[in-house]
Amino acid sequence: MRPEPPEAVGEAAEGTVDQAVELAHALFDLARAGDTDRLAAYVDAGAPVDLTDPQGNTLLMLGAYHGHASTVRALAERGADVDRLNDRGQSPLAGAVFKGEGEVVAVLLEHGADPDAGRPTARETAQLFGRGDLLP
Template sequence: MTGPSADVAELAGRMFDLARRGDTDTLAAYVDAGMPVDLTNGSGDTLLMLAAYHGHAPTVRALTARGAHVDRLNDRGQAPLAGAVFKGEDDVVAALLEAGADPLGGHPTAVDTARVFGRDDLLALLAPPE
């Protein structure tokens, strides 16, 4: 594939790589220049999902500060918060909660994930008061 659509696909691929690597400054500059903050790959993963799953709290904070949808689910119904709990990325969990992420969003939810992995410390942050 050549031409404009190949260029766009290559640029999008680079954006997803930046999110996975946690290259906060470069990714933020692209978003500030007009790259959609909720850019989504073929699996429904947003830049925020990739940054969260790979443990990059500063990148998560930069994206949420620029309006990234914190509860957007991927094609498997997974939320960034549950992914961060699954990976044990406590700093990312804190960043997502600060940005208003819903602990009961997606399947499994972040609360369910914390229960499965015995993360009582996170449950105290995630579980709604009864």
């Protein structure tokens, strides 16, 4: 069962824990799928832009790793931390470089992502996987 529309974000967060968890799972799914408009509507209605999953991956990290430049842009424009590391110390930029997602890399750099953040850094990842063309 899907959560209520974006207008109900506050209600779900104040409701039962099950409702809040269900909403969080739905938001992570939207980020992975690149459903930018729906995800942005939830964030605009009050969902945390830097919501993290149990592994510390933010919505932006999931969007970046799955190659959704428009989702990454929308979240960055709403204040998402483009350098927030997951629990493994990985940055969204390093993930995008690893996956060869040039458009995502460009969006992250445009929004100030640090190529030297995390371990391995995006620069190290680019060197390791022969993707030096993705970084300036």
